[in-house]
Amino acid sequence: MASITIRDVYKSYAKMQVVHGVNLDITSGEFVVILGPSGCGKSTLLRMIAGLEDISGGTIAIDGAIVNKLEPRERGCAMVFQNYALYPHMSVAQNIGYSLKVAGVPTAERTQRIQAVARILELEQLLDRKPMALSGGQRQRVAMGRAMIREPKVFLFDEPLSNLDAKLRVQMRSEIRKLHRRLSATSVFVTHDQVEAMTLADRLVVMNGGRVEQVGTPSEIYSRPASRFVATFVGAPAMNMLEGEVTLDGLSLLGGSRRLAVSRASLPVGSKVAVGIRPEAVRLVAPGTTGALNASVDLVEELGAGRVVYVDLDGAAFSVMTSEAVHPAPGSAVGLQFSEADLHFFSSETGSRLDVFKASVPVPAL
Amino acid sequence: MEKRVTFSRWSIGILFAVPQLILIFTFFYWPAGQAVYWSLTLQQPWGGGNIWVGLDNFRSILSNADYWKSITASLTFAAISTGLAMLIALVLATLTDRQLAGSRLYRVVLIWPYGIAAPALAMAFRFILAPEAGFMAVVNQVWPGFWDPGLDGTDAMASIIVAFSWKYVGYNFIFFLAALQAIPRSLIEAAAMDGSGVIRRFWDIQFPLITPTIFFLLVINITESFQDSFGIVDIMTSGGPANATNLMVYKIYSDGFKGLDYSGAAAQSIILMLLIIVLTIFQFRFIERRVHYR
Structure with a gap:
């Protein structure tokens, strides 16, 4: 459980500025969804929180401590990637337990924790399989398990459901929601799918062109859009x-x-x-x-x-x-x-x- | 499903294959067959018929201490130069893969050595490693007698290993870099999120995923070190001093064309071919098992 404070964060690559001064406060245990069209800088913002992208300006603090210069592993965040990013040469159990292995957790404890996570995600039968032999939904669950086992302060989700078919997406959506209720870890979820955003979010952040357009609960965003962009982006038709x-x-x-x-x-x-x-x-x-x-x-x-x-x-x-x-x-x-x-x-x-x-x-x- | 091209009549398919079959037959099976035949006969040095001697050529070669010395030298050369060329290339490729500034330039520049003919680069290295001038001369001035490939067999072996490795570092680098770049970036990032540092990530994620390339390069490098070393040896040491660098491929040439022992040379080339075949089978049987194909 941790709060995240983002102050005047911007990001520029060699010639282009892609995130223009974002301010955002995420309280402990909150499920925040960042919604926006592709190229709006939402993934970049998430990756800056994770430590996978350098922060060009401004500060990001987790639990009050500024993390700008910290390596990803020192920030206590776990991330679920869009393409799952499972290690293809490792079994499901090895994938889930890799962070513990790196941290030097003894084998007995590691096995026990892998089992516990596998039970929650119903992966117990698949622990010996390689990612190649899994379906999309199962891979997704392994990716979740890999994030969960570390008991991180912050969960980061980078469009984790966009590679799934429609039915599975709805199912995983409710599973993520249930999981959040159970673990109540601070979560930041990036998506371009407004239904996903509306259903998952405690609070919704709508981004466009590298700027935050509006922050609010899903119903606030729907009933009182702060800008023309938000008004036309949220809601279908x-x-x-x-x-x-x-x-x-x-x-x-x-x-x-x-x-x-x-x-x-x-x-x-x-x-x-x-x-x-x-x-x-x-x-x-x-x-x-x-x-x-x-x-x-x-x-x-x-x-x-x-x-x-x-x-x-x-x-x-x-x-x-x-x-x-x-x-x-x-x-x-x-x-x-x-x-x-x-x-x-x-x-x-x-x-x-x-x-x-x-x-x-x-x-x-x- | 794999799509196969099919022909309505088998004769059309054969017609397409014929040009390639003729090439392979003319330039591989025919000479190889001739070599096998010569190795079982005794050739007159000045022409004029040959006598069937069975396996006598092989017996005489394998009972010759000089030949065993040549095999040892070849194996030493193959092991050290392959190891060196692959290790240096892997280090360079890993550094380049981490998006070092100018990595695009390295990619172009590092393939060039492979394009240089072996004798030409051997000539260059003969000057670079000369004991009487240049850098090694300075070293020799500090430690007199430290370096002289003309007199010291170990120094001579080191010279040809350096020259050969230099050529293959570029070749290996290109393959290693391509393999490293084929690993999705998100895997490395996921490992970073899992708390793995740069070195750990290399051993746990990148290295296992490039094992197919490592295996491929191992087979190619070892095979080439037995064959492509000829030009380098010929220019740099001519097999000397005291046969210290008389590699199998060079001994075939010197015995055959300088010593005019055609039959012995033919037998040697059969042995070299068998050695390469055995080594390659060994690699496929025992090393390929440890390779993770995706």
């Missing part, structure tokens, strides 16, 4: 974004073709904003319903439990998630209804969240 401009009596959307009356706009008239609305917050109504935006249906995706209706709103793509038994035909006209409370506003220039629109009354669309 992605949040709809409509470009607009503040007018005297509300908002003019999509270059003036639609107008939206919002109850109070404290931004100067003429400022550009992006209006976001989650597909699941939109209701499909009959075209022409008062207070609804009219649009035409492009495509309907059946999901079984519901469907995603893609509509065309004066040339802008817009999606609606519905679980009601409506099946609009492509080309037909529909009305889109939503409440003002579900709208998110972002500055068109900086992309950051604007909390200037406050209202509780339904939005009349003009």
